[in-house]
Amino acid sequence: MVLLILLLVLAAAVIGTPLADRALGRHAGWLFAGVLLALAGVVLALAPSVLADGHTPGFTLPWMPQIGVGLSLRMDGVGWLFTLLITGVGGLIMAYSTRYFPPGRRLGFYLLMTLFAFAMTGLVLADDVVLLYVFWELTTLTSFYLIGLSGPGASRPAIRTFLITALGGLALLTAVVLMVLRVGTTRLSEILADPVWSQDPAFATTIALLVAAAAFTKSAQFPFHYWLPDAMAASTPVSAYLHAAAMVKAGIYLLMRFTPAFSDLAVWNAALITVGLITAVVGAVFALQQHDLKLLAAYSTVSQLGLLVAVIGVGKEAALIAATVHTLAHALFKSALFMVVGVIDHQAETRDLRELGGLARRMPVSAGVTALAALSMAGVPPLLGFVTKENIFKGLLEAPGPMWVGPSAATAAVLASVFTFAYSFRFAYGTFWGTPRGSTDVHEAGPGFLAGPAVAGVAGLVLGPAVPVLNRLGERGAADTTGTYYPAGLSLWHGFSVDLFMSLAAIGFGALLIRWTASGERMAGRTLFPVNGPTVFEFLHEGLVGLGRRVGDLTRSDSPTRHLVMPVLVLTAMAGVAAGAGIEVPDQYGGTTHPLDWPLVVLATVAVVGAVMTGSRMACLVMVGVAGFTTALWLFLLGAYDVALTQLVVEILTVVVAALVLRRLPRRFHRAPRSRTVLTALIAAAAGVSAALGTYFLTGRRDISGPGQYFLDHSEEDTGGTNVVNTILVDYRALDTLGELIVLGVSGLIIIAVLNSSGLLPSHGSRWVVVSRRSAAYDADDNTLIMRAISHVLLPLLVVWSVYLTVRGHTDVGGGFVGGLVAGAGFALVYLAAPSASVARIKLAYPKIIGAGILVAISSGALGYVDGSFVKPLHTGVSLPWGGSFHLTTALIFEAGVYLAVVGVVLTALNQLGLEESRPGDSTLGLMAPTPDQPPTNAPEEGSGDHPEDPLGTVPNGGTR
Numbered sequence: 001m002v003l004l005i006l007l008l009v010l011a012a013a014v015i016g017t018p019l020a021d022r023a024l025g026r027h028a029g030w031l032f033a034g035v036l037l038a039l040a041g042v043v044l045a046l047a048p049s050v051l052a053d054g055h056t057p058g059f060t061l062p063w064m065p066q067i068g069v070g071l072s073l074r075m076d077g078v079g080w081l082f083t084l085l086i087t088g089v090g091g092l093i094m095a096y097s098t099r100y101f102p103p104g105r106r107l108g109f110y111l112l113m114t115l116f117a118f119a120m121t122g123l124v125l126a127d128d129v130v131l132l133y134v135f136w137e138l139t140t141l142t143s144f145y146l147i148g149l150s151g152p153g154a155s156r157p158a159i160r161t162f163l164i165t166a167l168g169g170l171a172l173l174t175a176v177v178l179m180v181l182r183v184g185t186t187r188l189s190e191i192l193a194d195p196v197w198s199q200d201p202a203f204a205t206t207i208a209l210l211v212a213a214a215a216f217t218k219s220a221q222f223p224f225h226y227w228l229p230d231a232m233a234a235s236t237p238v239s240a241y242l243h244a245a246a247m248v249k250a251g252i253y254l255l256m257r258f259t260p261a262f263s264d265l266a267v268w269n270a271a272l273i274t275v276g277l278i279t280a281v282v283g284a285v286f287a288l289q290q291h292d293l294k295l296l297a298a299y300s301t302v303s304q305l306g307l308l309v310a311v312i313g314v315g316k317e318a319a320l321i322a323a324t325v326h327t328l329a330h331a332l333f334k335s336a337l338f339m340v341v342g343v344i345d346h347q348a349e350t351r352d353l354r355e356l357g358g359l360a361r362r363m364p365v366s367a368g369v370t371a372l373a374a375l376s377m378a379g380v381p382p383l384l385g386f387v388t389k390e391n392i393f394k395g396l397l398e399a400p401g402p403m404w405v406g407p408s409a410a411t412a413a414v415l416a417s418v419f420t421f422a423y424s425f426r427f428a429y430g431t432f433w434g435t436p437r438g439s440t441d442v443h444e445a446g447p448g449f450l451a452g453p454a455v456a457g458v459a460g461l462v463l464g465p466a467v468p469v470l471n472r473l474g475e476r477g478a479a480d481t482t483g484t485y486y487p488a489g490l491s492l493w494h495g496f497s498v499d500l501f502m503s504l505a506a507i508g509f510g511a512l513l514i515r516w517t518a519s520g521e522r523m524a525g526r527t528l529f530p531v532n533g534p535t536v537f538e539f540l541h542e543g544l545v546g547l548g549r550r551v552g553d554l555t556r557s558d559s560p561t562r563h564l565v566m567p568v569l570v571l572t573a574m575a576g577v578a579a580g581a582g583i584e585v586p587d588q589y590g591g592t593t594h595p596l597d598w599p600l601v602v603l604a605t606v607a608v609v610g611a612v613m614t615g616s617r618m619a620c621l622v623m624v625g626v627a628g629f630t631t632a633l634w635l636f637l638l639g640a641y642d643v644a645l646t647q648l649v650v651e652i653l654t655v656v657v658a659a660l661v662l663r664r665l666p667r668r669f670h671r672a673p674r675s676r677t678v679l680t681a682l683i684a685a686a687a688g689v690s691a692a693l694g695t696y697f698l699t700g701r702r703d704i705s706g707p708g709q710y711f712l713d714h715s716e717e718d719t720g721g722t723n724v725v726n727t728i729l730v731d732y733r734a735l736d737t738l739g740e741l742i743v744l745g746v747s748g749l750i751i752i753a754v755l756n757s758s759g760l761l762p763s764h765g766s767r768w769v770v771v772s773r774r775s776a777a778y779d780a781d782d783n784t785l786i787m788r789a790i791s792h793v794l795l796p797l798l799v800v801w802s803v804y805l806t807v808r809g810h811t812d813v814g815g816g817f818v819g820g821l822v823a824g825a826g827f828a829l830v831y832l833a834a835p836s837a838s839v840a841r842i843k844l845a846y847p848k849i850i851g852a853g854i855l856v857a858i859s860s861g862a863l864g865y866v867d868g869s870f871v872k873p874l875h876t877g878v879s880l881p882w883g884g885s886f887h888l889t890t891a892l893i894f895e896a897g898v899y900l901a902v903v904g905v906v907l908t909a910l911n912q913l914g915l916e917e918s919r920p921g922d923s924t925l926g927l928m929a930p931t932p933d934q935p936p937t938n939a940p941e942e943g944s945g946d947h948p949e950d951p952l953g954t955v956p957n958g959g960t961r
Helices: 002-045 047-052 077-100 107-125 129-148 152-183 188-193 201-218 227-233 236-245 247-262 266-288 293-314 317-348 364-378 384-396 405-433 447-463 467-482 498-516 533-553 560-580 597-613 617-638 641-662 674-698 706-719 724-732 734-758 785-808 816-833 846-867 891-914
Strands: 058-064 069-074 768-770 875-879 885-889 928-930
Touching (some): 002 058, 002 077, 047 077, 069 129, 069 188, 077 107, 077 247, 077 447, 077 467, 107 129, 107 236, 107 247, 129 152, 129 227, 129 236, 152 188, 152 201, 188 247, 201 247, 201 266, 227 293, 227 533, 236 247, 236 293, 247 293, 247 317, 266 293, 266 405, 293 384, 293 405, 317 364, 317 384, 317 447, 317 467, 364 384, 364 447, 384 405, 384 498, 405 498, 447 467, 560 674, 641 724, 641 891, 706 724, 724 734, 734 891, 816 891, 885 891
Antiparallel strands (some): 058 069, 768 928, 875 885
8 A cells, every 4th residue: 555655645746736836936846855755765664574574565456447457556676776766866856956946936847847756656666567658658758848848949859859768668568568468467567477488489589679679768778878968958957867867767677677577588688788888888988078067977877877788688686686786876876966067057157167177175065975976986985886886797797698798798898987987087077176267256055955966975975885785675676687586795895806806997997098088188079970869860850751741742632532542442452352362252141132222233323323424513413412322222221220311311411511512613523634534434443343342242141240249139238228339339439439529520610710711711802792693593582482481390390300319329220420410401401491691591609519519428428437437338227207117328418419519510511611701782692793893814704604603503692502
């Protein structure tokens, strides 16, 4: 339960950030520091139980029980260490932040920092791979926003960091999905203990590479190392926490966590050791080149992370002990150095080594803290870094493989440590004891500013001689990652050994390097490579965007042909492959053809041929409508009454709406070249034959699928409904239907936005005015008299019928979608019967109706939380006073939302597509003609009836619609 309390306290801190920030301003950092340090105290209190006794506290709470995902938490030795770092170092940095920032509110900073602490804690305690992935991505998002808080200049670095770490997140997601599918559980501890890792080397190799890729991006390993220095655009507290002690450690944690599964895998060992050592050397060389103290600290972080990755890759007990204790040492000295960089920048107003020097007299405490942290990083006794660096050398000597691998790996680590000693000296000496080069008006920072780095720096000094107290931590870390107990034997002095001489060699050659490079000045600022990481990233990014743009150009057109050609060709190709494979038609039910099928086939064929052959847009619309109505009749014949009724009403509304659109287009299609006509005819014929074959194969000639049989057998038992189609839509896959509903609503709003912003709706300033036709054929007032009389009766009946269809949809033909369509058809009838534009406009707030429908559907979905999950329908039986009962379900509320959204979209189409505003005084509707002062260039000859704006020879605001 204590693990859940840790997360709940951090979640409460996140929620309480706005109030604390409003009340305390930047001093809210003290409050959050207190919370994090208190939690660190709780973690320390668990040390005897977790480290000494081997107890593993855990907690499990169902989250998504249907797929076996739970809120499972577990703390072993590795989890204990990282939780302590997150809370302990986080508390120091929160306290430091109260003096780093100027007075004022820091809502965004404190909110994101506490959210990041929550995400990292959840990550290292998660015992469910899905939960681990969620927290992993949450750290990526918070890092992105924290970097971006620094201003416009941090925008691109934040984006580059986000894209690189998100790329690793995709690799981790792939690994999570594959592991869950293969092992059959989401529990991390069970996955790691599964024998599949030794039984299936191919699967283990795949997962190992995916996990390694995720860790490399998060922990800034080569070739992804450049994002960490790039992220130095963030404020110093963010860099000290995320990029030194916490976020970059997420990759280290992931590698340690999966070591039990992959430690004996050669590709895992080789990848981690090789990439880690390359990163260690490259990062160390680049660090020595820097003039900016913050960039120097950033590249040194990259180098130290490389050593950690390499030693984890060895996979042996001694190596994992070294990785465990060096993780602690690195968090202490690197967070201290980053915080000192902020102090120097704040007090001296620069962090450029070319403008610093001789600050030790004026900033003695800062100088002392920097010296302690730098000596620990350089591996100088008696600091903790000296002991942990020795153990890294010792662990690398045991690298698996041929005999030369271990010595070679240790030699590379020594080389990196030579540069580490040099840049550590450059950092401390160049700032505080070098030749003064900057302003002399510099003074020491206050105790509140120095407390955080001082605690971290002194801790490294204290734990050096007292390093045996970390034996339990190292032993438990090795046991958790290798499954074997191994005595740590940590001590400041353990006699003469190979690793001791390697440490001395690193210090000695480091001193020579300092002398040879004049404290790094001879290397600083030199260009070693023609390009750098951000440049390569931007080049690749622009290339990918450009490639995507060129691929998009293939279909970036208003021509339907461009969009239809690929699916039509793919469908035809699939049919060809299936036919070529000689697939037999399973006709086990026999006699599937009905005598009435053939007249419908003939009618549909005639309609399709007529639509293809005609040159009139209106005639084509009529033919397409005939084909649609034929399909609806066929569905009725097959017994699919729900689908047939929906198809019928959709066809009615499609013809109405399409006619409204055609009024804005020329009457006839433009002439196409004969070659194009022949080609498109062949493609259409091939696609038609393919679709016909598919229908023939799949209609009544095969067994009912397993899911289909389940729905037929269990829908009434599960949902109380007997309309299987409707129960699938609103019970079994309600979330999918909700998504479609939102798409439908957004489509309606897009119609409004596009037409009102594109100028497609003529206004009073249009050069077109309405002139009347004297012929009675164009007198809408007379021609629609009968329709208006009927609509007064039909509209109420259609609305009542639509509501009836909606209510009964759960047990009989109907539902919210078809009910909304029927109501929309009623409104379409009223629209068509109107004698003028002013009367035709249906004065209902259709955007609000769409929004209300979506809100009702979402609200009904929220009721599902009563029984455990979103959009899960609730069911109950209601007894009637006069006897009997009926089934009541929240799916009916969901149906009401669908009904409202569909009605709103239909009203949107009618009002937005069908009406143009006429000038005041235009009472009779007729053909639009140009005003005398602005004659159109393409006006038709009188009497031709072929006006480009009036393709039907009718009036736009009334008349025949």
